[in-house]
Amino acid sequence: MTDTQTPTSLDLADERLIMHSGVRGWLSVTWNRIRSGDVGSLPVIIGLVIICVVFQALNPFFLSSANLTNLLLESAAVGTIAIGIVLVLLVAQIDLSVGSMSGLASAILGVGLTQHGWSVPVAMAVALIAGIAVGALYGFIFVKFSVPSFVITLAGLLALLGLQLRILGTNGSINIPFESGIVKFTQATFLPPVASYVLAAVAVAGWVASRFARARRRAAAHLSTGSMTGTLITAAGLLVAAEAALWYLNDTRGVGASFVLFLALVVIFDFLLQRTRWGRSVYAVGGSVEAARRAGLKVTAVYMSVFIACSALAALGGLLAAGRLATASISSGTGDTNLNAIAAAVIGGTSLFGGRGNVWSALLGILTISAISSGLTLLSLSSDIRFIITGGVLMLAVIVDSIARRSREAHGRA
Amino acid sequence: MNDFLKSETPSTNGATAAPLLQMKGICKDFGAIRALSDIDLTVNRGEVVALLGDNGAGKSTLVKVLAGVHPHDEGVVEFDGQAADISTPAASRALGIATVYQDLALCDNLDVVANLFLGCERGRPLLAEEEMEQRAWDLLKQLAAKIPSVRIQVAALSGGQRQTVAIARSLIGEPALVMLDEPTAALGVAQTAEVLNLIERLRDRGHAVLLITHNLADVRAVADRVVVLRLGHNNGDFKVRETTQEDIVAAITGATDSAVTRRAAAVAERAKMETQS
Numbered sequence: 300m301t302d303t304q305t306p307t308s309l310d311l312a313d314e315r316l317i318m319h320s321g322v323r324g325w326l327s328v329t330w331n332r333i334r335s336g337d338v339g340s341l342p343v344i345i346g347l348v349i350i351c352v353v354f355q356a357l358n359p360f361f362l363s364s365a366n367l368t369n370l371l372l373e374s375a376a377v378g379t380i381a382i383g384i385v386l387v388l389l390v391a392q393i394d395l396s397v398g399s400m401s402g403l404a405s406a407i408l409g410v411g412l413t414q415h416g417w418s419v420p421v422a423m424a425v426a427l428i429a430g431i432a433v434g435a436l437y438g439f440i441f442v443k444f445s446v447p448s449f450v451i452t453l454a455g456l457l458a459l460l461g462l463q464l465r466i467l468g469t470n471g472s473i474n475i476p477f478e479s480g481i482v483k484f485t486q487a488t489f490l491p492p493v494a495s496y497v498l499a500a501v502a503v504a505g506w507v508a509s510r511f512a513r514a515r516r517r518a519a520a521h522l523s524t525g526s527m528t529g530t531l532i533t534a535a536g537l538l539v540a541a542e543a544a545l546w547y548l549n550d551t552r553g554v555g556a557s558f559v560l561f562l563a564l565v566v567i568f569d570f571l572l573q574r575t576r577w578g579r580s581v582y583a584v585g586g587s588v589e590a591a592r593r594a595g596l597k598v599t600a601v602y603m604s605v606f607i608a609c610s611a612l613a614a615l616g617g618l619l620a621a622g623r624l625a626t627a628s629i630s631s632g633t634g635d636t637n638l639n640a641i642a643a644a645v646i647g648g649t650s651l652f653g654g655r656g657n658v659w660s661a662l663l664g665i666l667t668i669s670a671i672s673s674g675l676t677l678l679s680l681s682s683d684i685r686f687i688i689t690g691g692v693l694m695l696a697v698i699v700d701s702i703a704r705r706s707r708e709a710h711g712r713a
Numbered sequence: 714m715n716d717f718l719k720s721e722t723p724s725t726n727g728a729t730a731a732p733l734l735q736m737k738g739i740c741k742d743f744g745a746i747r748a749l750s751d752i753d754l755t756v757n758r759g760e761v762v763a764l765l766g767d768n769g770a771g772k773s774t775l776v777k778v779l780a781g782v783h784p785h786d787e788g789v790v791e792f793d794g795q796a797a798d799i800s801t802p803a804a805s806r807a808l809g810i811a812t813v814y815q816d817l818a819l820c821d822n823l824d825v826v827a828n829l830f831l832g833c834e835r836g837r838p839l840l841a842e843e844e845m846e847q848r849a850w851d852l853l854k855q856l857a858a859k860i861p862s863v864r865i866q867v868a869a870l871s872g873g874q875r876q877t878v879a880i881a882r883s884l885i886g887e888p889a890l891v892m893l894d895e896p897t898a899a900l901g902v903a904q905t906a907e908v909l910n911l912i913e914r915l916r917d918r919g920h921a922v923l924l925i926t927h928n929l930a931d932v933r934a935v936a937d938r939v940v941v942l943r944l945g946h947n948n949g950d951f952k953v954r955e956t957t958q959e960d961i962v963a964a965i966t967g968a969t970d971s972a973v974t975r976r977a978a979a980v981a982e983r984a985k986m987e988t989q990s
Contacts (some may be wrong), residue, residue, distance in 0.1 A: 309850045310862060513843075520843040574839045579823075583831055586820035593782060594832035595803040595817045654822035707868075 308523040324526065340648045342699045343663045344690075347670060354674035361674055362656065364550040370666075370673050371548070375485070375557035375634060376401070378621060378665035380616035381643035382561075382568055383481055383609030385661050388644055389572075389585045390602060391653025392448040394437070394609045397640050399459035400430055401617025402632025406466040408481065409473035409627025419480040423618055430614025433459065434607035441606065442599040448606075456637070464629055472628035478682060485622035488556035492549040497561075499541040507534045557619050562662070564612070569658040581605060585654030616640075635686065639668050642689065646696040667692070731794030732757045733921045734779075734810075734890055739788035740773055749775040749785070750945045756890060761912055761922040763936035763953075765929075765965055770942040772925045773815065776894050779923075780812040781805035793889075806832070811888035815895045815925075817879040821868040825849060825860060828867050840880045852881050872899040880908065891915060892923045897931055909935050929958060943967050 326345045333341060354361040380397045387394045404426035409414055411422035433455065440451050467473065475482055490498065507530060514524040572578035583591040584601045592598045620636075645651060646667050647660025671692060675685045734756040749771045756762050766772045777783040779790075781802040790797050792808050799805045805812070819828050826849045835841040835848075849863045858877040860870065867875060868904070876899050883891055883955040893912070899907040912922050912935045924936060932939060933953060941949040941964040949964035962968070 304772060309847060310864065479910065493816060497775070501956035516843045517846075520847040522843060522846055558964050576834045576837075579831070579840065582823060583820045583827070587818070590818040590820045591831070593802050593812070593814065595801075595806050597803075613940065 309521045310592075311498070311523050314615060324602050334651045340659060340663050341662070343647055343667055343696070346646075346695075347663070347667050350667065350670050350674065354670070354677070358674070358677045361677055364547055365552075366673060366677070368548055368552045368555070370669050371558040372485075372555040372623065373673070374665045375555065375670045376377070376616045376620035377639050377643065378507055378561045378615045378616075378661055379619060379669070380463040380500075380636070380640040381647075381661035381665050382564055382658055383612035383616075384640050384644040385647075385658050386568070386581070386605045386612075387448070388649045388651060388659045389581050389654065390605050391585050392441070392605070393641070394452045394606070394613070395449065395637065395641075396433075396452040396455035396459055397609065397613035397616070398632045398634075398637030399456045399463065400433060400610050400613035400632070401620060401636060403433075403459045403463045403466070404430060404614035404617030405621030405627040405631040406463045406473075409475055410466050410468075412479060413473055423481065426614050426618055427611055430611040431607050433604065434610030437610065438599075438603035438606035442602050445599055460633070463632070467627070467629055474626050475627060477625060481618060481622035482625045485555070485557045485619055486625065489553040490556065490559060492545075492553060495545045495549065495554055495636065496542060499545055503534050503538045503541065507531070516536070539695060557623070560619075565658050565662050572658060577601075577604065582654055597654060612692075635689070638693070639665075642693040643668050644702065646693065648700075650700055650704065651697065652700075664696075732790070733793060734923075735791040736779075737789045737791075739775070739778060739785050739790070741771075741778060741783060741785050748945055749778070751947075752788070752942070752945075753947055754940060756921045756923055758889075758921055758939060759916055761916050761924060761936045763932040763939045764923060764925045764942065765932065765939055765961065766942035766948075767965055767967075769944070770965075771945040772942055773894060774891055774945075775815055775942070776812065776814075776923075776925060779805065779810060779892060780814075782957075800941035803832075806886060806888075809887075810892065811883035811886060811890070812892045813879045813883045813894060813896060815898070817875055818865045819875060819879060822866060824866055825863040825870075825878055828878055829863075829885060831882070833886055842980045849881075852884065853877070871906050873901055876900055877904070880911070888920065890921045890923060892925070894925045895927065896924070897926065897928060905931070929961065932961070933958070 327656060351362060360366055380401055383397060384394065407426040407429055408422045411417040411425060412419065417425070437448070437451050437455060440446055441448055477483075506621075511527070511531045514527060517524050545554065572581060580591065580596045580601050583594070583596060584598055588598060591601075617632055621631060624631075643664030644656075644661055645664065647662065647664030649660040650657025668689065671689060675688060732755070734757045736752065736754040739749055739754070741746065752771070752775060754762075754764075754775070764772050764775065776781065778785045779799065781799045781804050784800040790799055792799075792810075799808065799810070804891050808809040820831065823831070826846050829849050829852070830845050835844050836879075846863060853860055853863070858874070858881065859868055860874050860877065867878060870878065876896065880893070880896060883893075900908060909931060912924065915922050916935075916937075924931070926932060928958065936953050939949070939951045939953055939961055940947070941951070941961065943965065944967075948967065949961075951961060951964075
């Protein structure tokens with residue numbers, strides 16, 4: 300692959316186009332994008348680095364392998380919920396009831412396992428079906444009666460919490476047996492070191508292969524291919540970073556299975572959003588509902604699918620949380636679960652205004668939230684301070700989102 | 714030079730003698746307002762029909778009825794000689810009606826390619842981005858469109874470029890009837906000429922074009938027939954070559970029957986009486 304593009308490429312024929320070729324061009328394009336407000340995930344990455352440096356200075360245990368392993372385990376459940384939040388934010392809606400939904404799912408799991416004698420797969424299936432049903436109900440009310448999703452899900456927050464309390468009944472807390480599959484999966488299953496190295500290498504290789512395949516298809520269609528050297532540099536950087544991180548984590552327990560599941564969900568949903576018609580219609584609806592409707596997209600189906608996916612992911616997150624704590628109680632999914640999931644999506648860079656962002660923001664956002672929470676816990680600060688600081692960080696993220704939006708408008712990218 | 718025009722004539726461009734589109738007695742209410750009342754409209758193949766009218770005459774409402782955005786309350790629509798259902802945008806598109814809206818209806822957060830193929834993306838189950846991008850360039854070249862890159866968000870384009878994207882989009886599905894709502898309102902001189910050229914090319918290939926405009930120069934340049942709406946009613950159907958501009962303006966403004974004309978007639982009558990006496 301060459302870095303120089305033949306000027307005859309179909310998409311580079313316009314003489315007004317500022318040419319960028321080679322590695323230098325790739326760097327300058329990236330810099331211009333950031334300057335004009337298309338910041339993507341840069342603020343959150345910088346924020347994450349600052350958070351790590353500050354907490355490490357305050358408590359040397361923060362960046363220890365054991366703490367980071369724990370931090371990833373903690374992230375999986377709420378991160379899974381945040382994927383769903385990203386989806387609803389992309390269509391410019393919101394789901395405020397994901398915390399209650401996750402609590403309801405954990406209650407179904409706990410009661411099903413201990414009182415009805417269901418097997419783990421059956422109990423999980425029932426909980427997920429409950430999530431799908433709730434999402435379908437939200438979607439139905441939204442498209443049928445045009446009630447703002449904010450109000451629907453606020454009502455749902457209370458109703459689902461009531462349902463959770465009713466299912467749990469008089470015993471406010473149910474212990475899930477330690478030998479059950481879900482607890483083993485979330486607490487005690489870790490990737491073997493060798494498998495983790497191989498997986499990371501395969502993932503990066505897969506990414507490079509897909510970029511090269513894309514470049515080949517573009518070349519066949521007489522389109523410019525972009526800088527392959529840039530791809531290789533990025534890939535090398537990713538590979539080194541991933542393997543080093545894994546090596547450090549494998550020093551203690553390694554990467555938990557539930558975090559791998561969360562990562563897999565991020566990759567799957569990102570793929571669906573970027574490469575399928577469904578994903579395209581999600582972005583279109585978030586950008587302009589009227590335009591999407593007039594283009595003949597089934598807008599109601601898009602809304603339905605997004606609400607269903609969000610509630611189902613919230614249920615899955617609740618199951619992971621229940622397994623991790625080996626308990627289902629009246630406090631499952633209450634407290635900061637809701638806000639953490641929403642904050643993760645926004646902090647990660649998904650716009651509250653719809654149509655902008657991607658699923659990776661769930662990953663970056665939840666890592667930020669977990670890092671703050673873990674750091675503050677290590678400093679033995681109580682939850683009051685934790686709430687205040689997390690709230691402040693969320694506000695900061697929203698401010699960055701709004702500034703970036705203004706900057707995009709000024710640079711004609713809004 | 715025009716692949717998309719050369720490749721296939723529209724399937725509806727067949728042997729039947731019936732007009733391509735026939736609307737009879739179309740009524741549409743918005744609450745207490747009767748936006749369209751008893752509207753008739755006929756469009757033949759290979760014909761450019763200009764739909765004229767003052768503000769609030771019901772032009773845009775009629776366009777939206779045809780596009781399936783606002784289903785009509787009463788009346789019959791026949792497409793290609795057969796009763797047609799146009800209650801949804803998808804149904805309208807499936808019939809072969811393509812619409813370019815006045816507000817363009819583009820998604821600002823998507824790039825040009827995504828907007829062009831919105832609702833009819835190529836590739837299953839995965840999007841065929843390269844095929845779409847290549848076709849987008851072909852199409853834009855045929856329209857002599859000045860768009861520097863099809864991978865920039867539509868928000869970054871100028872008004873004329875956005876109009877071009879919207880028109881190009883309507884041609885993706887090989888429509889039998891193309892509706893253009895004020896297509897030249899935001900365009901420069903050269904681009905206006907390009908759009909008018911394009912309208913003529915469409916007609917030559919047997920497509921029908923319904924042109925909604927305020928610009929009488931455009932009408933005289935390309936339209937074969939003029940249908941005038943006034944306050945939600947039919948108010949004239951002219952062949953452009955046999956009509957003067959004054960007649961069309963009179964039909965648009967209602968000058969054929971207004972306080973001004975009635976007074977003018979009365980004055981003339983009185984003058985005649987006086988000269989006689």
